[in-house]
Amino acid sequence: MSTIDWNDFMKVELRVGRVQRARVFAEARKPAYVLEIDFGPEVGVRRSSAQLTALYTPEELVGRLVVGVVNFPDKQIGPLMSQCLVTGFHDEQGRVALCVPDRDVPPGTRLL
Template sequence: MKILSFDDFLKIDIRTGTIIDVQPFPEARKPAWKLTIDLGPEIGIRKSSAQITDLYTVDDLINRQVACVVNLAPRQIGPFISEVLTLGFPDSQNKVVLAIPERKLPNGRKIF
């Protein structure tokens, strides 16, 4: 484990967002969804590739609020550009469980 300073942590911009669209991503090496996420008026609408097909269907994801890192450089994943990192944790079988706010929040709220 690498120890970061608090100033390093403050460089990571984690925001709340609501998934507004979910599309299959058959070109991905591992099963994934293409997510469209509303991150509020300051950040806007962004796209993310998420390997969460084991635990989440399209119906599970639409209108679900998630936590995203919004200040990473875009990442090319096959033919898709992922603009934000949707956060999650591996369960005991290494399936991704989304990191979600405990209560509904306005989109774009920053973690502190």
């Protein structure tokens, strides 16, 4: 594992957002959802493709807090322009479990 310094870490904008909408991303090659996430007034609402279909339904995702990287460049994923990266961890079966705060915090709060 390589090490980084504090300045490297500070370049990554990890922020809390609240999922406003979630729908099946029918055009995706791998099962995924399209999420619209509110990252607060400074960042705004961003869209993302997220491969969360094994553990979550769209209905379960709406209203949930998530942690996303908001300063990656936009990425074209099929017909969707993904504007952030939702973070998660693979479990033993390869399913993605969301990385989430364990308490309610305001959308836009930065991880430090």
